[in-house]
Amino acid sequence: MPAGPVQAVPPPPPVATEPKQPTEEEASSKEDSTPSKPVVGIIYPPPEVRNIVDKTACFVARAFSLLVISDGSCPLFHRLEEVPLEVLRQRESKWLDMLNNWDKWMAKKHKKIRLRCQKGIPPSLRGRAWQYLSGGKVKLQQNPGKFDELDMSPGDPKWLDVIERDLHRQFPFHEMFVSRGGHGQQDLFRVLKAYTLHRPEEGYCQAQAPIAAVLLMHMPAEQAFWCLVQICEKYLPGYYSEKLEAIQLDGEILFSLLQKVSPVAHKHLSRQKIDPLLYMTEWFMCAFARTLPWSSVLRVWDMFFCEGVKIIFRVGLVLLKHALGSPEKLRACQGQYETIERLRGLSPKVMQEAFLVQEVVELPVTERQIEREHLIQLRRWQETRGEPQCRSPPRLHGAKAILEAEPGPRPALKPSPSIRLSPDAPVPGSQDKPKPPKQVQKEQQKQAKASGQLDQAPAMGQAEAVAAAGDACPPQDLPPKDLAPQDSAHHRSQESLTSQESEDTYL
């Protein structure tokens, strides 16, 4: 095994060197060689969650179209846009490669990641991808045991009361949240309570519940907690704090941006004196989770996690433009109330996944424009209402900005091979010596197959198998000296960076 790259890797900070008894666990997991064996701190949803996560897309979409139709408020005859299985498998393997070599992809091929987020993250990997993109995964690595600690604490009764009242009101048609006291509602309680302990000065805001619920549909509670933290602190800082000033400011920014995107809609709304808060509060605070059809929610969130709040603005602008953007459309919106009703009963066509995503991707509203407008509106706010009371940290526009703002060295996000090799781990057989990369890779696949993850359908490709293996194996408890897989990752990523390039033909 070449020594060069090993030395080039900076030693991870102390946090990472303290996984609870990594060697023992490793030994045991190696012996078992089943990825289903739960190991501390891993991304491995319990079977019941796993079941649901696997079926997420179709399941939820069905539940939601039911919800919407039975509700009568907005008949979305919405069909899932099926991605051909072959394409899906291809995407999975591409995503798997990215996730396994995340830092490199972020550093060198960020545009590609963005493009792939725009095309939609494969459902089987969505939860993992969101954790990587948001930096929730890094947070979790930096704070091992923190969630458990918060989870054990009693919590402020003032918040617990409000949270409990909301538990049965999140996506009540979703399988996970349907039963009172069921595991979905329990996890929701744990995540939201943990947040009030993590940020006691912010406490609980009702709009956090749908956000947390969507996260929980894709990952276990601890991971969902850290993703929620990232959303509240990095993506949308101030949205959920006491005075909700940030959301009011963004309302003004949205309205101002609308002037360029759709002067007709802008003029109409300002003539009718419709405060942006009347239509955008729920849109923005819930990141459209309660507005759009489910498949569109997921696609919007894929882009949002990668590109940040810009996506939320763009979605809002696209919706406004299509609802109120022409004189014909405005004919039925003579009054303030009619206009708001129109915005609440948006046309299913506009919200439909492919159309919406295309429009959002093409809408030329940039981070810079948003930031510039932010300054203008902030100044206006200061002139009219004085200093904002809530000083939120600056918002970070997406995955790359978050990564770059991460202070100090951090453990590299590394691949999650099924077999983690530690040179000093007392393990049987030849496995106590680092393997050359290819062998590791093979081993990984073999193991995935052996674990029975592949037995469901013959159509299931290698990608799935590796996905399963990758999921089962946490990168965060890689011991510091475990550099062999890192090395292999390096090699593999080099390969992938070049070889995947030409194959990227989907969509």
Added chain:
Amino acid sequence: MAETYDFLFKFLVIGSAGTGKSCLLHQFIENKFKQDSNHTIGVEFGSRVVNVGGKTVKLQIWDTAGQERFRSVTRSYYRGAAGALLVYDITSRETYNSLAAWLTDARTLASPNIVVILCGNKKDLEPEREVTFLEASRFAQENELMFLETSALTGENVEEAFLKCARTILNKIDSGELDPERMGSGIQYGDASLRQLRQPRSAQAVAPQPCGC
């Protein structure tokens, strides 16, 4: 879709989180209990045309988020409301205790003349009651509010609450106490809206509102 009505009233539904505001609205509009409702973030809407004392009135109802921190946002919805349902939960003293603050908001932000009916909701949960009828009716009297105990679950007194509020506003219009012509009264004459609905507009799409709300 042209609806005929004599008046249009803007109503608010306000009160603490989890008191059943949205369920009251849903029961009133749909005549059934909303089993699986989301909590309100920002504002929800509903409208229904009712017959009150021989007049047809369109109620335009704005249902607001109850959590304290949304108040800074929901305030912008209050303007120009003619009536309000002020809701608390008879099984939660806490929601009753915050009534005074909600009332102040309504009178300062909507209009000092806003007609408010106090609704003690979840009447069906009698065994868990924390606020007595007597206590609440005293509060109502002291603050010049009408008062009903309601159940969004069974529908008891729900329709009555909205109608009672509307009737009082109509009476005040008749007696000259309320002037629909005044800006921000939360009241509009129906015929103006009718004209707009019946005559398709030509070139210009937008007309300034006859009323300032």
